[in-house]
Amino acid sequence: xxxxxxxxxxxxxxxxxxxxxxxxxxxxxxxxxxxxxxxxxxxxxxxxxxxxxxxxxxxxxxxxxxxxxxxxxxxxxxxxxxxxxxxxxxxxxxxxxxxxxxxxxxxxxxxxxxxxxxxxxxxxxxxxxxxxxxxxxxxxxxxxxxxxxxxxxxxxxxxxxxxxxxxxxxxxxxxxxxxxxxxxxxxxxxxxxxxxxxxxxxxxxxxxxxxxxxxxxxxxxxxxxxxxxxxxxxxxxxxxxxxxxxxxxxxxxxxxxxxxxxxxxxxxxxxxxxxxxxxxxxxxxxxxxxxxxxxxxxxxxxxxxxxxxxxxxxxxxx
Amino acid sequence: xxxxxxxxxxxxxxxxxxxxxxxxxxxxxxxxxxxxxxxxxxxxxxxxxxxxxxxxxxxxxxxxxxxxxxxxxxxxxxxxxxxxxxxxxxxxxxxxxxxxxxxxxxxxxxxxxxxxxxxxxxxxxxxxxxxxxxxxxxxxxxxxxxxxxxxxxxxxxxxxxxxxxxxxxxxxxxxxxxxxxxxxxxxxxxxxxxxxxxxxxxxxxxxxxxxxxxxxxxxxxxxxxxxxxxxxxxxxxxxxxxxxxxxxxxxxxxxxxxxxxxxxxxxxxxxxxxxxxxxxxxxxxxxxxxxxxxxxxxxxxxxxxxxxxxxxxxxxxxxxxxxxxxxxxxxxxxxx
Numbered sequence: 001x002x003x004x005x006x007x008x009x010x011x012x013x014x015x016x017x018x019x020x021x022x023x024x025x026x027x028x029x030x031x032x033x034x035x036x037x038x039x040x041x042x043x044x045x046x047x048x049x050x051x052x053x054x055x056x057x058x059x060x061x062x063x064x065x066x067x068x069x070x071x072x073x074x075x076x077x078x079x080x081x082x083x084x085x086x087x088x089x090x091x092x093x094x095x096x097x098x099x100x101x102x103x104x105x106x107x108x109x110x111x112x113x114x115x116x117x118x119x120x121x122x123x124x125x126x127x128x129x130x131x132x133x134x135x136x137x138x139x140x141x142x143x144x145x146x147x148x149x150x151x152x153x154x155x156x157x158x159x160x161x162x163x164x165x166x167x168x169x170x171x172x173x174x175x176x177x178x179x180x181x182x183x184x185x186x187x188x189x190x191x192x193x194x195x196x197x198x199x200x201x202x203x204x205x206x207x208x209x210x211x212x213x214x215x216x217x218x219x220x221x222x223x224x225x226x227x228x229x230x231x232x233x234x235x236x237x238x239x240x241x242x243x244x245x246x247x248x249x250x251x252x253x254x255x256x257x258x259x260x261x262x263x264x265x266x267x268x269x270x271x272x273x274x275x276x277x278x279x280x281x282x283x284x285x286x287x288x289x290x291x292x293x294x295x296x297x298x299x300x301x302x303x304x305x306x307x308x309x310x311x312x313x314x315x316x317x318x
Numbered sequence: 319x320x321x322x323x324x325x326x327x328x329x330x331x332x333x334x335x336x337x338x339x340x341x342x343x344x345x346x347x348x349x350x351x352x353x354x355x356x357x358x359x360x361x362x363x364x365x366x367x368x369x370x371x372x373x374x375x376x377x378x379x380x381x382x383x384x385x386x387x388x389x390x391x392x393x394x395x396x397x398x399x400x401x402x403x404x405x406x407x408x409x410x411x412x413x414x415x416x417x418x419x420x421x422x423x424x425x426x427x428x429x430x431x432x433x434x435x436x437x438x439x440x441x442x443x444x445x446x447x448x449x450x451x452x453x454x455x456x457x458x459x460x461x462x463x464x465x466x467x468x469x470x471x472x473x474x475x476x477x478x479x480x481x482x483x484x485x486x487x488x489x490x491x492x493x494x495x496x497x498x499x500x501x502x503x504x505x506x507x508x509x510x511x512x513x514x515x516x517x518x519x520x521x522x523x524x525x526x527x528x529x530x531x532x533x534x535x536x537x538x539x540x541x542x543x544x545x546x547x548x549x550x551x552x553x554x555x556x557x558x559x560x561x562x563x564x565x566x567x568x569x570x571x572x573x574x575x576x577x578x579x580x581x582x583x584x585x586x587x588x589x590x591x592x593x594x595x596x597x598x599x600x601x602x603x604x605x606x607x608x609x610x611x612x613x614x615x616x617x618x619x620x621x622x623x624x625x626x627x628x629x630x631x632x633x634x635x636x637x638x639x640x641x642x643x644x645x646x647x648x649x650x651x652x653x654x
Contacts, residue, residue: 012406012409012410013410013437013438013439017436017437017439018437020436021433021436021437024433024436025433028422028425028429028433029422029424029425030424030425031424128422132420132421132422132423133417133418133420134420134421134422136386136416136417136420137414137420137434137477138437139385139386140384140385140386140409140412140414140416141409141410141434141437141438141481142409142437143385143402143405143406143409144406316342316381316386316387316388317381317386317387318381318386318387318416318417
């Protein structure tokens with residue numbers, strides 16, 4: 001193939017053209033566009049809802065705490081139960097939005113939601129064109145199937161990460177506004193911001209990996225509903241398969257690993273954790289670090305990724 | 319009719335399959351031979367019809383050419399490149415519609431075409447031109463999900479044309495088209511060959527259409543080529559028949575006259591109290607005047623005298639039957 005052929009489109013498309021075409025293809029379906037437009041709005045709504053669910057007025061909450069404390073004392077006196085160090089503060093449910101303590105949980109909620117959405121996006125992006133046989137056209141135009149697979153995979157992961165970054169950047173100002181108007185921005189020093197940014201960045205990477213996992217499962221099955229079902233089963237059951245295979249991964253399922261990525265010990269020390277039960281708590285309570293979490297998720301992802309690449313490049317199409 | 323496959327084909331072959339074999343594992347785990355020593359050539363600048371019953375290996379052969387299926391053995395060459403090794407070098411030179419049109423149902427026809435075109439470096443001008451060429455420019459902005467089968471088929475052909483290919487591969491392009499659209503498609507394929515020098519491969523079940531549009535025909539049966547030749551050559555090879563239709567009251571008299579003069583006849587009942595006497599009619603002079611003279615001399619006046627020409631359908635049926643009969647006799651390789 002000479003240069004003229006290349007310009008005229010003979011031969012496979014060059015990288016830049018392939019990436020541009022695939023980016024447009026992945027974002028073209030109206031459903032994807034609607035979700036892409038809806039997610040930031042949803043995140044904005046979530047952030048702004050803090051304005052309505054919190055209040056700067058602590059009076060009623062203090063009075064209610066006092067009342068509940070009195071009730072507790074009376075009950076303790078009747079039953080002879082020791083009250084120990086329990087005071088009215090123990091019954092105080094602070095209605096203010098305290099950015100320093102609450103923002104981590106809110107960011108985590110958003111990141112987990114985006115992670116779920118990214119997994120579905122990956123499945124749809126990887127499986128829809130197989131189901132509709134568009135892949136016949138694509139693989140005929142781009143015979144380098146590994147190139148096509150990797151381009152799509154990187155784009156699926158990259159677009160998910162970009163959407164997550166945008167959503168995070170929309171969320172934080174909303175939380176700041178809620179803290180300013182309905183609570184407190186106290187304690188937002190450089191250490192706080194470093195930890196929040198670290199959690200945010202880890203969340204972005206996590207979302208990208210989950211999108212890639214969904215994409216790989218869909219390419220492996222070449223079927224959207226099958227990939228959705230298998231993704232669910234895989235995420236639910238792979239913990240047993242990979243149990244004990246990696247360092248310190250013996251008893252952690254995907255929930256625990258995800259939680260560990262978003263809440264490693266330095267971020268949420270065990271003593272300050274509000275966990276009561278569940279794998280997330282297990283991850284926190286045994287000091288599983290974000291690194292451990294990422295290692296575990298990669299352990300889940302890599303076999304699927306390799307199998308999908310093999311199926312995509314080494315087996316017949318159609 | 320028995321034809322030995324002409325694997326050599328024309329000298330300026332654009333594509334060449336040599337002894338290609340490909341098997342698939344079925345859902346029940348059995349091995350199914352889709353291509354079994356498949357050999358054919360596609361002449362440059364021609365329209366080639368690929369004919370064969372369902373499951374004969376036509377689509378598998380086309381997929382092998384497009385790099386979608388890897389052959390177990392044998393070789394495929396296109397534009398002088400060995401495939402699938404050099405598939406990258408020929409990808410943009412081939413446009414294909416395989417196993418029916420495949421597009422995103424929620425997008426418009428134009429948007430779908432733009433997405434394919436982008437991969438080939440084609441811009442809005444090329445997209446508009448392709449839509450115009452296949453006659454669906456007026457429906458370009460409608461959602462693909464609302465297209466009729468014929469419109470989808472046309473969009474599929476537009477998608478195959480968007481890269482400005484030298485070789486157009488169309489798998490059953492006439493499916494779902496109404497008679498007018500079939501005629502348009504036929505004219506389009508001829509125009510592409512004549513005006514752009516494009517080579518076209520069409521797999522089809524509509525033999526009459528293939529006969530009208532194709533220069534070259536390849537008949538496939540059980541994964542191997544049983545007939546591979548120019549359409550006009552094939553038809554000229556076939557035997558035409560002279561059919562004499564006479565009133566059934568004079569049939570015996572007519573038979574006696576013609577057999578006395580050395581004609582070999584077959585008889586069959588004709589419509590409305592007539593009989594048909596059929597005899598081989600050698601080209602270019604099927605001795606119709608002589609037959610007429612013999613009969614009228616004996617006061618036998620035929621109701622009708624016609625030369626029955628050979629159609630591609632006759633050739634196809636004869637080739638398939640011959641292949642089936644040969645297969646029953648024993649393996650092809652042993653017979654050779």
